[in-house]
Amino acid sequence: MKFSENWLRSHVPTSANRDGLAATLTAIGLEVEEVTALGDGLAGVVVARIVEAVKHPEADRLLVCQVDIGGDAPLQVVCGAPNARAGLVAPLATVGANVGGIAIKAARLRGVESNGMLCSARELGLDADASGLLELPSDAPVGAPLADYLGLPDASIEIKLTPNRADCFSVRGIAYDVAAALASEVAPLDMAPVPAQGDAAMDVVLEAGGRVPRFAGRVVENVDATAPTPVWMAERLRRAGVRPISFLVDVTQYVMLELGQPMHAFDRDALTGPVVVRPARAGEQLRLLDGREAALDDDFLVVADSHGGRAARAVALGGIMGGEATKVTEATRNVFLEAAHWVPSAIIGRSRRLGLHTDAGHRFERGVDPELPRIAVEYATRLILDIAGGVPGPLTEATLPGHLSAPAAIGLRRARVARVLGIEIADAEIERILRALGMQVAASGDGWQVTPPSRRFDIAIEEDLVEELARIHGYDRLPTTLPGGPARIVVPSETRLAEADIRRQLVARDYLEAISFAFVEADLLRTWGCADGTVALANPLSAELAVMRPRLLPGLVDALARNVSRQAGRVRLFELGRTFAAADPSSRAPGGPDPAPRETRRLAAVACGDARAEQWGEASRRVDFHDLKGDLESLAAASGAVLEFRPSAEPFGHPGRSADVYRSAAEGEPVRLGWIGQLHPRLQLALGLDVDVVAFELDLEPLEARALPHAEALSRFPAVRRDLAFVVGLDVAWSDLAAGVRRAAGPVLRDLLLFDRYQGPGVESGCKSLAMGLILQDNTRTLTDQDADAVVARVVAELGSAHGARIRG
Template identity: 80%
Template sequence: MKFSENWLRSHVSTLANRDGLAATLTAIGLEVEEVTALGDGLAGVVVGRIVEAVRHPEADRLQVCKVDIGNGEPLQIVCGAPNARVGLAAPLATVGSNVGGMSIRAAKLRGVESFGMLCSAKELGLDSDASGLLELPADAPVGQPLAGYLGLPDASIEIKLTPNRADCFSVRGIAYDVAAALGSEVAPMDNAPVPAATDATVEVALEAGERVPRFVGRVIEGVDPAAATPVWMAERLRRSGVRPISLLVDVTQYVMLELGQPMHAFDLDKLEAPVVVRPARQGEVLKLLDGRDATLDGEFLVVSDSRGGRGARAVAVGGIMGGEDTKVGDSTTRVFLEAAHWVPSAIIGRSRRLGLHTDAGHRFERGVDPELPREAVEYATRLILDIAGGRPGPVTESTVAGALAAPQPIALRRARIARVLGTEIADAEVERILRALGMDVAATAEGWQVTAPSRRFDIAIEEDLIEELARIHGYDRIPATIPAGPARVAAASETVLPEADLRRHLVSRDYLEAVCFAFVDQRLLEAWGCTEGTVPLANPLSAELAVMRPRLLPGLVDALARNAARQAGRVRLFELGRVFAADGERQPGAPAPRETRRIAAVACGQSIAEQWGQKARPLDFHDLKGDLESLAAQSGAQLAFRPSAAPFGHPGRSADVYRTDLEGGEVLLGWIGQLHPRLARALELDVDAYGFELDLEPLQQRALPRAQALSRFPAVRRDLAFVVAEQVAWADLAASVRAAAGEVLRELQLFDRYQGPGVESGFKSLAMGLILQDNTRTLTDQDADAVVSRVVAALDSSHGAKIRG
């Protein structure tokens, strides 16, 4: 929210200077992001009018102007602005003044004397526009100091509001907080009802139920179409970040900024009664004020007129933007003012679906005072009549019975204030603060009955009132105390490996931790083939963040791709986070999406960092597999790998990862492998990327450590080489070996894989070492040979493996 300092001070009187006012706003929760001083140091700058302009004899782009400043003889000014012309009123910096750090003095420009400088808005520090002279209204008083004429000095203050403070999207709403914090009062507004001068009305029908419970309108006829926005209004708008357009549009913007109620003005000659507020039809198209065509559906609300039939033509998207067909223009003399209350649930997310962000939509999404529409229409009427004349009709109001609930009183106990804040606030101070905030306060034996104004949607329970007291009384005045009471310390379970250990281990293997958005683009998931069971957001921040992620890898790979595109040759990232899946179709009141903690990593580039001690080689599947097995070893997990059919994995270079549990069964953990080349092309990834993603909870499980004596007897090793079909996985062979060897097998090592001369095509040779040991005796050769015989027989019968000759 951006506003003019002088505008705020017109609503609340305070002796605080600019810095003090900004500090107060921040202290009470209205964080000041920027303060831009305007019009400081304009002494000697006056309103001038060009009465003569001729071409400079020595320069094509310069003009020699005669400028009247009201003291008799016009001043001669050499000016290069393209909009300098006879009759133009513009700021003139006289000799001796200082503009933008430059002292103005008489000078000769290309041989022609100049006694001052005609100024642009940027040169005066009032705006960023440097395209030409600042054009003042034609009736600007010649010779008057510019600062006095424009209401300067001033400042443009921008504050950052939290979503619950929708009432501060107006100057008057901010004034209540400032008055409470600085011990002042908000000045009353003279907003008496404007009596009707005609019987002209527009019939309005509400067909959207409780989504639009109030709609207020008024017809004004005989408006002067040539009336211009007065300087004081235009400057307040400009300093609030709104560029003036035309009187009728500017009045609606001005009322919205001052009171907080968005409004719209229709050209009544382009509107056909009755007006109907209804849900949009599927596929209905409306041309908006910005020239874009909006395609709507039943979730949008529209204001429609009866051109082509009752409610047939949409003329505005409710709570967001008006339509092109009925907008006011330079020839408008009959206007229909509209101010409605659109409930937040009917507006939230609709602007983003249209690719828009409007001030009206921003306010309605957060909540606007339902009692404001009539007040706003009356105020806008008075402004239009004062500036452009006209004959108003009666105010018409349409409401939905029972849809507008009155604020309910809240019991506030003084004992509860002391309990929550840890300090007492005097009764007189409590009442002063609450009344300054616009609340009705009635004393009771235990405290007060407080009724918040209708604009304060965030006040619902006693703690909300206590928060208001703390905020205005001052957090710095609340003593810091250490909570009392017994502390309960729970020891972490030894059967669960801490996440911090996993993080430290991956960092030790040269990975960097990344934090990616929990929301992803639906199109990205389509490229990955991961659209099943996804959870779409009802109110996404943008189309690129519209779905809750079902996997960590898409976000991590996107981060890897961004780094690789910026010449990062070796990228290694990991993330611990949640993924989300829907359990069937989501319905109102249905259980929340299923959340699963996962750990994932991605890598590309060289297998080791650049150095001179080892020859560089590209990363491959086995490098990442080694990192994963090293990570699993932290919890003592035994992993098994099976060929994967995941659509995003490279065929033959990806696998599903299983963990062997304590009972000998297997639990699916996740996936490891290289990205499919087709996916890499779709992601515009020019490097071979590898990654893994595992469920975190089963990976963290570990058995309690149990001490046992080491065997006093020596181990025996037997090496075997088998020829087996190429498609047989080592994991399957290893499982058969362990089952056949029994408890005396202490370790199984695969130390060679061979294909080539001496091995039939379609087969491979695998050499393994069996480490055998018993805790009760020394194994004999006969014992070892018996184990080897069982292993050979098991591999032959189960996998067709033969001892290599």
């Protein structure tokens, strides 16, 4: 929200200087982003009229101007502005003035004397426009100080508003907060109804239900549409970031900025009554004021007239923008003013769907006071009559009372205020603050009954009122005391591996933590082959952030690709975050709401480039599957997890260099954790990656689980090792063999090592030889050769029956 400092002060008189006012705004939650001083140091700059402009005898682009500033004789000024001409009224910096740090002196330009400087808006620090002289209205008082005429000095103040403070999208809304903070009062504004002087009116019909519960309008006939916008109004608009267009358009903008109610002015003669507010029809087209053609559906609301049949033609896009066919022009004689209350749910997201951003839509999306439409029409009518004349008809208002609710009184307890804020605020000060904010306050036994104004949608419960008191009384005046009472220390569970430990472990393995968006592009997920079962956003910020991520890897690999494209040859990243999947529709209760998406905590890591940082101790080599597998196993060791790796069918994984990861269970089937491997070459090509990328992604919950640690004495008896070599089919996985060995060997098996894999002469085709070492040990006695042979026999029998394994000869 951008506004003029002087405009604000006209509503709330205060002795605070500019810096103090800006500091107050920020302190009460209306953060000031920028203050642009306007018109400081304009002494000696006056309103002047060019009486004569002739070509300079020695320069083609210069004019010798005779300028009237109200003195006995005109001044001669040499000027090179392209719009300098006889009859133009413009600012003149007289000799002795200082403009933009330049002292104005009498001078000779190409042999011609010049006594002053005709100025552009940029030279005066009023605007960025330097294309020519600042053109003033023809009736501007010649010789008057420019600062007095333009209401300077002033400042353009821009504040950053939070979504809940829609009431501060107006100068008057901000004035209430300033009045409360600076112990002032908001000046009254003449909102008296304008009596009808004619019978011209348009009937209004509401057919959109609770989405538009109020619509006010008035016809004003015989308006002078060519009347210029008054300087005071044009300057206030300009300092609020709105460029004046024409008076009838400017007056609606002015009322919106001052009161907060968006309005629209129709050319009455282009309308065929009655006016109907209705949902748009599927496929309906509307040419908007900016010239674009909007394709609508029944999710939009429109204002329609009866041109060609009842409610046949849409003439405005409800709450967003008017239509071109009924816009006001300089030829307009009769005007229909409109102000309506469009509820936020009927407007939210509609502008973005059409690629629009309008001041009206911005306000209606956040909520506008439902009591304002009638007031805004009355105020705009008074301005039009004062400046452009006309004959006002009766004000027409259509309402749906069942969809308009009055603010309810909220109980505010004195003791609650003291308990929440930690200080006692005097009753008189509490009442002053609340009344200054426009609330109705009635004393009760233990406090007050407070009714917020209709513009304050953000005040609904007692805590909201306490927050208002803290905000206005001053956060800096609240005590900073530590909470008392016994502290309850929560001891981390020993049965879970903490996320901090996981982070430390991966950082120790030379990974950097990344944080990526929880939203991704739908096309990216289709490229990865994981677009099924996703959760799409109804109102995304952009197409690139339209779907909640079902996996961490797409975002993490994108971060890796950005680093690679910036000449990072070795990248190792990890991320802990949540993924989202659509809930099972069958889980919805009959008549109940849709179930919430399923969230899963996950861990992912990616790596590319050299396996180790550049060094002289060993030759460089590329990181591969086994490097990443080692990193993952070191992480699993922290929780005592034993991992199994099985062939994977994930579409984004390399068919021969990826695996599904399982955690072995003491009892029952292993639990699937996730995936590890190299990305598929086709995927890497689609992502524009010219390096091989290895990655893993796991569910965090089962990985974190760990058994309670317990101390155990070291065996005093020696271990026995037996080495066995089995011939098995190529399709037999080592993990399956290892599980069989552990089952058969029992508790005396302390460790199992795979130390050789052979395929070639001596082993038949289609088979491989796996050599393993069994480490056997008992805590109660020394194992004999007979004990070890019995274990070996059970292992040979188990692997033979389960996998067709045989001892290699």
